[in-house]
Amino acid sequence: xxxxxxxxxxxxxxxxxxxxxxxxxxxxxxxxxxxxxxxxxxxxxxxxxxxxxxxxxxxxxxxxxxxxxxxxxxxxxxxxxxxxxxxxxxxxxxxxxxxxxxxxxxxxxxxxxxxxxxxxxxxxxxxxxxxxxxxxxxxxxxxxxxxxxxxxxxxxxxxxxxxxxxxxxxxxxxxxxxxxxxxxxxxxxxxxxxxxxxxxxxxxxxxxxxxxxxxxxxxxxxxxxxxxxxxxxxxxxxxxxxxxxxxxxxxxxxxxxxxxxxxxxxxxxxxxxxxxxxxxxxxxxxxxxxxxx
Amino acid sequence: xxxxxxxxxxxxxxxxxxxxxxxxxxxxxxxxxxxxxxxxxxxxxxxxxxxxxxxxxxxxxxxxxxxxxxxxxxxxxxxxxxxxxxxxxxxxxxxxxxxxxxxxxxxxxxxxxxxxxxxxxxxxxxxxxxxxxxxxxxxxxxxxxxxxxxxxxxxxxxxxxxxxxxxxxxxxxxxxxxxxxxxxxxxxxxxxxxxxxxxxxxxxxxxxxxxxxxxxxxxxxxxxxxxxxxxxxxxxxxxxxxxxxxxxxxxxxxxxxxxxxxxxxxxxxxxx
Numbered sequence: 001x002x003x004x005x006x007x008x009x010x011x012x013x014x015x016x017x018x019x020x021x022x023x024x025x026x027x028x029x030x031x032x033x034x035x036x037x038x039x040x041x042x043x044x045x046x047x048x049x050x051x052x053x054x055x056x057x058x059x060x061x062x063x064x065x066x067x068x069x070x071x072x073x074x075x076x077x078x079x080x081x082x083x084x085x086x087x088x089x090x091x092x093x094x095x096x097x098x099x100x101x102x103x104x105x106x107x108x109x110x111x112x113x114x115x116x117x118x119x120x121x122x123x124x125x126x127x128x129x130x131x132x133x134x135x136x137x138x139x140x141x142x143x144x145x146x147x148x149x150x151x152x153x154x155x156x157x158x159x160x161x162x163x164x165x166x167x168x169x170x171x172x173x174x175x176x177x178x179x180x181x182x183x184x185x186x187x188x189x190x191x192x193x194x195x196x197x198x199x200x201x202x203x204x205x206x207x208x209x210x211x212x213x214x215x216x217x218x219x220x221x222x223x224x225x226x227x228x229x230x231x232x233x234x235x236x237x238x239x240x241x242x243x244x245x246x247x248x249x250x251x252x253x254x255x256x257x258x259x260x261x262x263x264x265x266x267x268x269x270x271x272x273x274x275x276x277x278x279x280x281x282x283x284x285x286x287x288x289x290x291x292x293x
Numbered sequence: 294x295x296x297x298x299x300x301x302x303x304x305x306x307x308x309x310x311x312x313x314x315x316x317x318x319x320x321x322x323x324x325x326x327x328x329x330x331x332x333x334x335x336x337x338x339x340x341x342x343x344x345x346x347x348x349x350x351x352x353x354x355x356x357x358x359x360x361x362x363x364x365x366x367x368x369x370x371x372x373x374x375x376x377x378x379x380x381x382x383x384x385x386x387x388x389x390x391x392x393x394x395x396x397x398x399x400x401x402x403x404x405x406x407x408x409x410x411x412x413x414x415x416x417x418x419x420x421x422x423x424x425x426x427x428x429x430x431x432x433x434x435x436x437x438x439x440x441x442x443x444x445x446x447x448x449x450x451x452x453x454x455x456x457x458x459x460x461x462x463x464x465x466x467x468x469x470x471x472x473x474x475x476x477x478x479x480x481x482x483x484x485x486x487x488x489x490x491x492x493x494x495x496x497x498x499x500x501x502x503x504x505x506x507x508x509x510x511x512x513x514x515x516x517x518x519x520x521x522x523x524x525x526x527x528x529x530x531x532x533x534x535x536x537x538x539x540x541x542x543x544x545x546x547x548x549x550x551x552x553x554x555x556x557x558x559x560x561x562x563x564x565x
Contacts, residue, residue, distance in 0.1 A: 153429065156429070156430065157420075157421070157424035157426065157430070158428070158429045158430070160413065160417050160420060160421040160424060161421060161424065161427070163410060163412060163413050163417070163421075164410045164413065164421050166412070167409070167410040167411050167412055167413065168408040168409070168410060168411075170372060170392075170404070170408060171404065171408035171409070171410065172410075173372070173391070173392040173393050173396070174370060174372075174392055174393075174396055174401070174402050174404075175393075175396060175401075175421065175422050175425065175477070175481070176393050176396035176397040176425035176481070177393055177425060177427065178391075178393050178427040179393070181427040181428075182427050185427070185428070185429070231412070
């Protein structure tokens with residue numbers, strides 16, 4: 001039972017990193033991305049590759065994973081952020097589809113459909129991290145650092161610029177803000193931080209394959225942000241916890257057909273999103289429960 | 294409406310005229326608009342407009358709806374490219390430049406629909422206008438940051454928004470939103486302000502405060518170009534008037550000349 005709960009907590013903290021980093025661009029910059037799972041995947045595959053071929057040292061594998069995700073996100077952001085918001089959504093969807101194909105077919109890097117197996121335990125200054133509780137501690141520390149970084153950033157001039165762009169792109173331009181650079185920076189930063197989640201996930205599972213990094217995951221993380229509450233620190237954490245706990249919670253409802261739990265879960269997501277949009281558009285944790293009037 | 298805005302309004306004593314004395318023709322040209330045209334498909338929104346905006350005065354753009362006044366602002370600030378013609382700011386062409394580059398060169402604008410940063414507080418709305426840098430931090434030491442906050446306080450005091458400092462822009466009353474729009478432009482270091490119907494819908498007290506603020510800024514060396522429909526404001530504030538109709542500049546000159554032209558009056562009031 002303890003192992004089961006620890007496993008859930010580790011996964012919640014990994015997904016909380018994903019939702020927090022996605023919230024940085026959705027909530028504060030108004031950039032809707034459907035490719036967050038791509039950067040999660042790049043982080044995972046890169047960290048696995050580094051661990052298997054160079055060193056499993058956390059402070060080597062994770063920075064390399066972050067750099068790989070940052071560079072990839074730059075390729076998406078530079079052309080796509082020059083145009084209006086909806087084009088970025090389309091471009092990110094395109095990247096997500098393309099990435100899934102690459103993850104499935106680029107066997108030398110990703111192991112193809114079979115994935116990468118036998119990822120060694122991550123090491124911290126030479127000490128391997130084996131125990132789930134150690135892993136939980138490590139992922140919680142990573143989550144905390146990421147929250148501090150994002151919280152600090154949104155209270156600086158950069159954060160104000162992001163919010164200005166979110167509220168009115170034309171007024172932000174008229175106030176002298178180079179919105180392409182600001183939006184690109186935010187996407188690069190968000191993607192690099194999402195790669196930390198990917199690296200943690202790869203090390204924790206010691207096996208990864210394309211199924212963890214598909215469009216479903218991007219949509220799930222977006223749902224975590226929207227249900228929890230955009231442009232808040234607590235919202236994405238709560239969203240991650242709720243949506244990660246839901247499948248387990250549903251299994252306790254014995255009157256539900258257990259073979260249909262997956263479909264029921266999708267229906268619950270959908271209904272929850274619709275109800276929130278109607279009654280609490282800002283999400284569960286919202287500084288303005290009535291939404292944006 | 295906030296108490297501070299009411300107090301600021303009561304303190305206003307209106308002086309007729311804009312405060313500028315002398316001939317506007319003698320003022321230096323800050324912005325030159327030469328043979329500017331804009332077509333939207335078959336519609337000629339701006340047709341061969343040549344106009345100079347002179348330093349240190351208030352020029353008012355008047356004309357009926359659809360005359361092309363806002364389109365002219367959009368072209369000057371780089372929000373839409375012209376089909377033909379040139380706009381020169383202090384002798385240098387701004388055509389083809391991004392709006393943010395033009396803004397950093399010293400041309401600021403407001404919008405008819407305000408476009409406030411609605412989810413941000415009043416303080417953040419003003420502060421962000423002083424932070425054009427795109428990187429993760431603003432250049433300068435802590436003292437420069439402190440100066441920015443001081444400037445915000447001064448602007449809030451002058452515009453009567455002190456009590457609303459930490460209120461979301463979305464939660465402001467209409468007049469307060471208008472003053473926030475003005476406060477934002479006051480926070481910039483721009484030399485030329487393009488104001489798109491800044492006083493429309495203001496009550497008389499707010500309107501007087503608005504005129505006083507504008508006069509004070511012009512006295513400090515700001516050049517203003519206003520789009521305005523309210524003839525009362527046009528008469529009260531203008532040093533120079535440019536009259537547009539159906540994309541064409543029909544007249545540009547001293548207010549007495551323009552306002553006393555019966556042909557222009559007939560166009561303005563839709564009698565022709």
